[in-house]
Structure formats: C-alpha cells, structure tokens
Amino acid sequence: MKKINEFIIIDDDATANLLCGIIIKHILGRDTKIKTFVLADHAVNYLKEIPRDAGWNTVVFLDINMPVTTGWDALKLLDKLDEDLKKQLTIFMFSSSIDPNDKLRAMANPLVFDFIEKPLTIDTVERIFVH
Amino acid sequence: MTHVQKNHRSWWTLYKKHVEKVVLKNDPDHPAKVLYWRNAVFGSILTYLTPLSLIALIPSTIMAFRNGVAIIGFADLLTFFTIVFITVIPGIKVELRKFIFIFILYCLSLLLLYYLPLPGPGLLFALSVTIFSSLIYSSAAAYYSAWINTITCFCFALLLYSGAHAPVAAAYNLGAWIAVSSNLILLSFACAKCLDLLLSGLNASLKENTLAEKKLEKANRLYYFISQINQSIVHLQDESKLFHESCQIAFSIGKFKMAWIGKFDEAHKKIELLHQQGIPTASIPLFSAYYEKNGPQDYVLRSGTQYVCNDVENDLELQSWKPFATANHIRSCIILPIKKEGVIIGSFNIYSSEINFFDEVEIALLKEATGDISFALDIFEKEKRHKLAEQLIIENENRFRTLIEKSTDVKTLSDINGNYIYGSPSVTKFLGYTKEEFLNQSAFNLFHPDDLPNFKENRTRILELAGKSFPFQYRVLHKNGSWVWCEGTLTNMLHEPGIHAFVSNFRDITERKDAESTLSLTSQNLQNALDDLQKTMDASLDIICSIDEEGKFINISKASYTILGYHPHELIGKKYIDMVWEEDLENTNQVSLEIKAGNPVTFFENRYKHKNGNIVHMLWSSYWDNDSKLIYSTGKDVTERKKSETEKEKMSNDLMQRSQDLEQFSYMVSHNLRAPVANIIGFAELMKLEDSGPELMLESMKGMSMAANKLDEFIRDLNKILDIRTIVSENKEPVYFHLLVEDILLSIDHLIIKEHVTIRTDFKSIDNILSVRSYLYSIFYNLILNSIKFHKPGISPLIEITSTLTPGGIKLIFKDNGIGIDLTVHKETLFGLYKRFHQHVEGKGMGLFMTKTQVERLGGKISISSEVNKGTEFTIEFECNPL
DSSP, X not given: OOOOOEEEEEOSOHHHHHHHHHHHHHHHOTTOOEEEESSHHHHHHHHHTSOOOTTOXXXXXXXXXXXXXXXXXXXXXXXXXXXXXXXXXXEEEEXXXXXXXXXXXXXXXXXXXXXXXXXXXXXXXXXXXXX | OHHHHHHHHHHHHHHHHHHHHHHSTTOOOOTXXXXXXXXXXXXXXXXXXXXHHHHHHHHHHHHHHHTTOHHHHHHXXXXXXXXXXXXXXXXXXXXXXXXXXXXXXXXXXXXXXXXXSOSHHHHHHHHHHXXXXXXXXXXXXXXXXXXXXHHHHHHHHHHHHHTOOOHHHHHOOHHHHHXXXXXXXXXXXXXXHHHHHHHHHHHHHHHXXXXXXXXXXXXXXXXXXXXXXXXXXXXXXXXXXXXXXXXXXXXXXXXXXXXXEEEEEGGGTEEEEEEEESOOXXXXXGGSEEOOTTSHHHHHHHHOSOEXXXXXXXXXXXXXXXXXXXXXXXXXXXXXXXXXXXXXXXXXXXXXXXTTOOOHXXXXXXXXXXXXXXXXXXXXXXXXHHXXXXXXXXXXXXXXXXXXXXXXXXXXXXXXXXXXXXXXXXXXXXXXXXXXXXXXXXXXXXXXXXXXXXXXXXXXXXXXXXXXXXXXXXXXXXXXXXXXXXXXXXXXXXXXXXXXEEEEEEEEOHHHHHHHHHHHHHHHHHHHHHHHHHHHHHHOSSEEEEEETXXXXXXXXXXXXXXXSOOHHHHBTSBGGGGBOGGGHHHHHHHHHHHHTTOOEEEEEEEEEOTTSOEEEEEEEEEEETTTTEEEEEEEXXXXXXXXXXXXXXXXXXXXXXHHHHHHHHHHIIIIIHHHHHHHHHHHHHHHOTTOOHHHHHHHHHHHHHHHHHHHHHHHHHXXXXXXXXXXXXXXXXXXXXXXXXXXXXXXXXXXXXXXXEEEEEOSSOOEEEEOHHHHHHHHHHHHHHHHHTOOTTSOOEEEEEEEEETTEEEEEEEEOSOOOOHHHHTTTTTSTTOOOOSSSOOOSOHHHHXXXXXXXXXXXXXXEEEXXXXXXXXXXXXXXXX
C-alpha cells in the first residue's frame, strides 16, 4: 500500500468517529493525520482542496447511513471530481449494516476500494494498512 | 406525196415551235390575260412575216437597185434581216423584240416616204405600224402610232412647203401630199379605233370567263365539301367524330383558313371548343370563352340563323376579335348554328382568308351542310334512344321470364273451357307432369272432387268480370296419384290482349296443411311445457329474462322482485337500461351491442338500482337469438360477494402495508440499532488490548458510555413507535381543535416568543372530532414544531391551520411559509423513520414518521405539497363523521 498522507472519516456517529481515531492512531502512530466530518458535503468540499500530487494518498472512510447526504449520495458527489484527484483517493465504505445488499452495492462501485463492517477493529486496520 | 407533205409540215412545225420558244420564252402570263394573247399574236406575226416578207423583199430590192435608189434596197434588206433576227435569235426579251419590230418598220416607212416618188409603200408601212401597235401593244399604243403618223405627214408637208430638194418633193406638190397623207391619217385613226373596240370586247369576255371559272371552282369546292360531310354522316355514328371530320373537311377540302365547332353552355354564357382545324395551337384556349352579349355567338344562339361577316377588318361589331383576325389573315367569317332535335347546341365557325367570300350561294350551301350535321345529330340521338329502349325491353323480358321460371310458385294459363295453355316450369316440380302432359290436362280433371264444385262456382262468378280474381285452397292431383294441397288465386284475364286466359298462381301448401293438423294436437302439450318452464324460471334465484332488440323486457322471472324490488309485471315492456347504475351505462351499452352482434357474453358484471335506491351488483350471462330477435339472459345477484371482495381487498391492502412497515423496520434496526452496538464492541476490543495504557482505557470507557447512551435512546424511540403502532385501544372522545392548539402553544411558549411565531387558525367550518386526544395532540404538536423548525432564516414563521368538512369526513390543512422541501427528490422517503432533509436543524428524523403513523392509526391519510423557499402544506383527511 502506498504511503498514506491522511485519513478522512465521514460519519454522523460521533462515537464511531472517536473509536476510529483511537484505533488508527494506536496502530499507525499518534502523528497520523485524521480528519472527521459529520456532514458528507463538508468532506467533499475538503477533498477538493487536497494537494494535487500523484504521490499523495488520502484514505476515506465513508459511512452509508447518514441523514441529508447519505454515503451513496456522497459517492455520487465524489465521482464528479476530476480523474487525477479520484486516483489520489482510497475510499472505504464503512457501515454498521449487516445487510449483504449494502456490501454488494458498495463493491459494485468502481470508486470504492473495499467495504468495512463496523466496528473498525485493530485487526482490520493492521490487515489493510500495515501488511 | 404524203411523206413529203409530212416532212414539210414537220419542218414548219419545228420552225413554229422554235419561234414560239424564243419569242414567248419565260412568259409568266396567264391565258386569261389580254397581254398573253398580244404576245401570242406578236409571235404569230413574226412567224408568218419572215417567209411572207420575201414576197415583197425580192421584187422591191431588185427594183430599188435597178432604179438607182440603192438606199431603199439596203433598207429593205436591213429590215428583213432585223425581223429574221428578232424572230429566231433567243435571249431577247419580248418587249425589246416588239420595240425593235415597231422601230424598224417606222424607219423603213420614213425612208420609203422620203426616197420613193410614190407615197404608197411608205404610207402603207406607217398604217401597218398602227395596226401592229394595236395588236401587240395596246389600244392606246395604236392611237399614239396614229398621232405619230399625223405628225410625220405634217413634217413632210412642211418639207414640201419649204421647197427643199428631196426625192419626195419631186413627185408631189403640197396639195397632192395633203390629199394623200390625210387619207393615211384617217385610216390610222379608223384602224386604231376599230381595233380598240374589237380588242376591248375580247378583253372583257376574257375577264368574264376568268370570274366565271373562279366561281365555278369555288362552287365545286363547296359541293365537294358538302358531299364529303354527307359521306362522313353516313359512315360515322358518333357526334364527336362527326364534328372532328366536319372541321377537317372544311379545312382540307373547303380550303377554309380555319374551322371549329363550339358547344354552348347557356347557363354560364360560355362556349366550349370541341373540335377545330387550322387554329394555331397557342390560340386554341382563346376559343373556349364567355361569349359577348349581342356578339356573333350570342346572335346565332338567339336568332337560330347564321352570322356572316364578309369584311372583318371593317366590321365594327367584331372590334375585339380583330387583332386575332388580322394576325391570322382572316377576312371573312360565317357562324352557323348546329341543332340537336331542334335545339341549338353549338356553332360551326368557318373563317376564310378572302374578303367577301360568303355570298348567297356559299351561305346556302354551308347552311345545308350544317343542316346535314344537325340532321345527323338527330339520327345519332334517335339511334341512342332506340338502343336504350331495345336494351330495356330485353332486360324487362329477361327479368319477367326469370321471375316466372325461377319462381317457386306455379303459374298457369287456362282457356275459357278450362284447358291449360301454359304451365310454368315449376309445374313439373310440384305436380309431376311434363309440360306436354300438363298442356293436355283440363283444370276440371285435376281438382279434387270435393273442391271441384267450389272451383266451378267461383270460376263462373268471375267469368264475365274482367280482371277479377278469387283466392283458393284446393287439392290438385299429382301425377303419382297423390293430392297436393295448393293455395293461390285465379284471375280472369280473358279480355286482356295478348293473354286471353284465366291466370292462376299457386303454391304447394301440403306441408303446412300437415303441420296444421299436427299443431292442434301438440299445442296443449306445448302450453303445459310452457307453464312448466315459467314455473321453473320463477323458482330460480337468479333473474331469467328475454329482452327485445330495443332493450325492453319481454319476459322476466319472479327473482326480479327479490333482487331488484320490482315485480315482473312492473318490468315487462320497460327498458332494462333505465335501471342500470349511471357509471355502468356506457359499459353496458357496449356489451349489449356485442351481444346483438352474435357474441354471447358470460360473467358480465354491472350495477343496478334497486327500487329502494341501493346498488345491486349483477353478474350476467346473455346471448342473442337471431330467429326470435331476442336477448336471453340470466342475472345473478352478487352484491354480497362484492362486499366481501371489497373487504378482502382492503384487508390484503392492510397486510401489504404491514409487511412494508416491517421491512422498513428491519432496515432501521440493521442500521440504527446495530451502530451503537458496533461501537460498544469496538471499544471493548480496545480495552481488551494488553498494551492499552490508562489513557486509551479512559477514552474507550468514554466512547463505550456514549455508545450505550445512544443505544438506550434508540430503544426508547423504538418503544414509542411500537406503542403507537399497537391497535388504538384508548377511548375516543370529542376533541376540540382550538383547545388542542391552545394547549400546544402554551407548552412551547418560549419557542413561540423566541422565533416570533404567528399561528392563525380557522375552525369555523368544523371545530371538533371524535378521536384519540393524545394522538391528535401529537400530530398537531409535531406539525407545528416542524413548521417552526424549518422556517426561513430571517423570516418569522407563519402557520395557518384550517379545518373543513368534506363529503367523507374532515380535512385539516397545515400551511407554513418555511423553507419547503424538494418533493421531486424526497417524496418517497419523506415520512420515513430517521430521515432528515436539512442540515442546519437539529432532529432525529422521527417527527413526520410518527405523525404519519399516528394519522394512519386514527384511520386517516396525510399528504404533503411543498415548494422550495415558498412553504409547505400538510393535508390530513379523517374518514369520520363529525359530532
């Protein structure tokens, strides 16, 4: 896996955000850059501003079940970004849903790198980002 | 001898031919002109003068040389050779020859007068010049010549008077000369005058001859023209062809400039060109035109006689037509009426390039020709009618024959004694006799002995009454010996020309007679069967009926009373359609058409009005019987079944709703219930880590606590939802809307003040409802709070609540001036649980879900209409009766 510059967590569940932050920092170090967004629109606006650099890698955790702009809506917004920028993003759909349809739908989207079932665990983070 | 003579003549002929050729060469003149004859005379003079002049030449030349007047000898020779020269040499114009001829003769005359002591020869030549001038030039030339002679004589007189030494002076003194010469002058003038008279007579007769010839030719042409037209009439049988031929003949044989036939259209004052010859193609359209009032065509049409114009150029009446006439060199014209059976139908127009062409004779001839054309048209018409009449006769005869011969009826003619004289072909079929056999029969032998007296009586009765007839039903003997029942009439037509017989017309009714006898036997059985049938019908629970073409009941079973409330006798003669429920009229009429088209209908459902006004659902099966022209139907009352069906439908709808609700619920659980659980699991994992320090532990504890609270909150919500989802068990009570609103406003007083909320209510129409107060409170509370929450920033919320009475119950409308919502996007999920549509406002997304659930629990419906930035309007409808 490429070097990760920052983590973006988009979830309206503040508790889940807290848990994510703790686990990621615990595995990848205290200095790991993590930004959390409760509203997907704000996150998309932020992502538009990340440094344009082929080597830059932003990992996005995108929750599905959010009010106003859902995870699916957010994917549509991200798809409108320019191609170069999209290549700089590694998007994980991130949900407490145990509905297999959600997983299938997420994997069908070319923007989505993988589907992670909540809660985020140390094993998952180590499997994806360390190994 | 003969041979020599022939030879001599051929020489003479050759000479004559030669002279004719050289002198009269290139003569363009016509024999009818005088000049031609003058030239011919000139030619003849030259022809004969040459040989004859030798008679004078030889002695006079010899004498001249012998007497010492050599000049005369030379002059004679010169004159002779000059004449020979102009006689035989070709290539000289005839006028020049004439001039040389006259000139040389004059010269000779003058020389002779001058040199000879005798005046005779000179004066003779002078006179001959005058004669020749008259012959070969003109009468006027003869007079000139006479004058020249006079002047010559006068000159010689002066010569003598002056006493000059001239030969002539030696022979004459002045007196003698005057005496001699005056004779010449007298003779010259006399000759000129006589010849003038002679030749002018010739001239006149020649001219007359020419004119007569011309006229003859013209008349011949016209006669030929007529005969051609008559020929065409004989061999043509068609109007159009005749017209065409007539134009063609006028043009090619009559040598007219143009000829055309037009047809009058009196109603439109128009003439239409039918056929033409000689009209330039470009001008043809000009000939189908409106004719001028009082114009030539109009004149012909009204007067029925021809119109003639013999000088087109100077005819004032034809002003408008003149440019065409001038351009095409038309100088005279005639228009003749063409009649068909006495009526003028068109005109024959003939144009000539000659002025004054149509004189009386021509007009008469052309009238005759046109008359012949009209006559031919009459014949065509008669022929046509004749053919039609013939056709009609043939058709009628065929029809009549077919009618008789193909008829199933028997037709017979019998004479006054009862003997058959005619039998239609059906005789063989019905009675077995061949035609010959039948014609040997007598009517009296063929009828049954029992019927004979009646027949005889009736026949005698009408014997003297022409045209009378009587009907009969008799038994007639078949060839095979059986009796055939026949029904028909016998008519007396003895006095009818061409018939002279009794005419009988009858048919075989044996079968009917047999049927009649069996009918009386079976009718009682039939009546019994019918009664049974009626009883069976009346026993039926379903309606059994027959309906005529107009839709009127002919018969209906007693079930009509139990089902529709009408007794059968109330319905018979009435139209079924009058009892059909209005909404089903169209459908029913359509099905009825289908039935009448021969398609039986089963399981057709429609609604009827019971006598008491209720709806009755009927299930029909019907078919159309083409023989009786009736619709036979059975109708079952399915009202009860319909009711239970409706209920079933409602139940299944409810079930569907429930199942959808459940699905939604499970979705909600999977997302919202599992989220806090997942978080708790997550933090628990962290706490289990061996290397987790106190800091991580503390954070995990905090997180786990947050998650646990979330879970608790959700379970409470769930409880609330499940609570209202249970069947309404609370007692219904009268709830007053205005009191409800007052209570709510009191409870959110601080919010009202803070947000400057204005609430307007209008419960004038209906102010109360029998319902569950707590639910209604919750509905009002949520909707009011919703409107306040989603107000437009900077604008104070205005909420209007109205109640109205509807046919089915009560309608409540909540209207605000808030930010609204885009229904095109959110319509589906608007009332869903945990659905939120605005980011700036706090909320869990439960309000509208709860409201909807509660409205539905109370048996109502909620709907929304909204426009972004304009406001939202919720409408709630309760199906209940007001207090």
